[in-house]
Amino acid sequence: MKEDYYKVLGIDKGASESEIKKAYRKSAIKYHPDKNPGDKDAEAKFKQAAEAYEVLGNSDKRAKYDQFGHAAFEGAGGFGSGGMNMDDIFSQFGDIFGSAFGGGFGGFGGGQRRSKGTNLRIKVSLTISEIANGVNKKIKVKRKVQAPGTEFSTCSQCGGSGQVTQITNTILGRMQSTTTCNVCSGTGKIVSRKAPGSDSNGQILSEETVEVKIPAGVEDGMQLRVSGKGNEALSDGIPGDLLVLINELPDENLKREGNNLHYDLYISISEAVLGISKEINTVSGKVRIKLDAGIQSGKILRLRGKGLKSINGYGNGDLLVHVNVWTPKTLNKEQREFFQQMKNNEHFTPNPDKNDKSFFEKVKDMFS
Ligand SMILES: [Zn+2]
Structure with a gap:
């Protein structure tokens, strides 16, 4: 723990x-x-x-x-x-x-530190369903690696220790501190023979595919670290890391809010009046929901656990289905007559009771 x-x-x-x-x-x-x-x-x-x-x-x-x-x-x-x-x-x-x-600052125990390669950063774009289920992504990276055939010799500036010792006055008092040798960048070695095509450090760019396991429930802006997949260090140090920045792609139908997902469902006036069963695509497959006869526009149905997995492994988010009743924009003659007749029909007169809460009360409920 x-x-x-x-x-x-x-x-x-x-x-x-x-x-x-x-x-x-x-x-x-x-x-x-x-x-x-x-x-x-x-x-x-x-x-x-x-x-x-x-x-x-x-x-x-x-x-x-x-x-x-x-x-x-x-x-x-x-x-x-x-x-x-x-x-x-x-x-x-x-x-x-x-x-x-x-x-510098002393290094560790004063001994020679192994140099470390620089980190690489890469952005990976994920759809909501990839985020919902977790995904293995194969990512192409260009990393600096040691070119085969490079030869090294001991750095004459630091004698191969990679460090230069000096006395400094610090907030901790007078301390002996070591700084990294600026000739060999702390590696203790310099390139004595470059391989063809390599840079001054004896490195070349190599394109590699790295498989990154992305857990379910990640969020836009999160950064995952893959150890050792960054640039190689100069001579025999430790390679840097690959930092994978999560970019969440916007979804056409689903809007994310934490681990909850929102979905806008449109039904016709007839469907609202008569009731209907509808199939909805969720991140975990299709789900059939039943809308009762007389359902009101603005009603929010909560499908528990059909949202996103939480990244810490317990508790899933919900899918909130927002019901929108679609009003036809044009009518033919018969349809117009039908609605004309219903205009003064008492069944068509709005008469909300306390179960037909206003939007604001529903939102308040949702967050309480
Ligand atoms: Zn040196």
């Missing part, structure tokens, strides 16, 4: 942006690996705090977390079981402690 992010940072749910930042800064200083060498417990707490800040420090992610909890970042996206890696954490420090800490 993962601990609540607010608890991790020791703040309450209503905390302001600056309170969150302050709380994270405090934890990061307390549990920083340079201050707690070899302490696995501190390292775990350090990572946990960074992960909590990664979410709560971003208003979009925070809103999703408040709504869905940890489930919002699980599955194909999110942090996986290993949590954030140290490179992610240190790159996050730039905006917390100022640029002095961006990049």
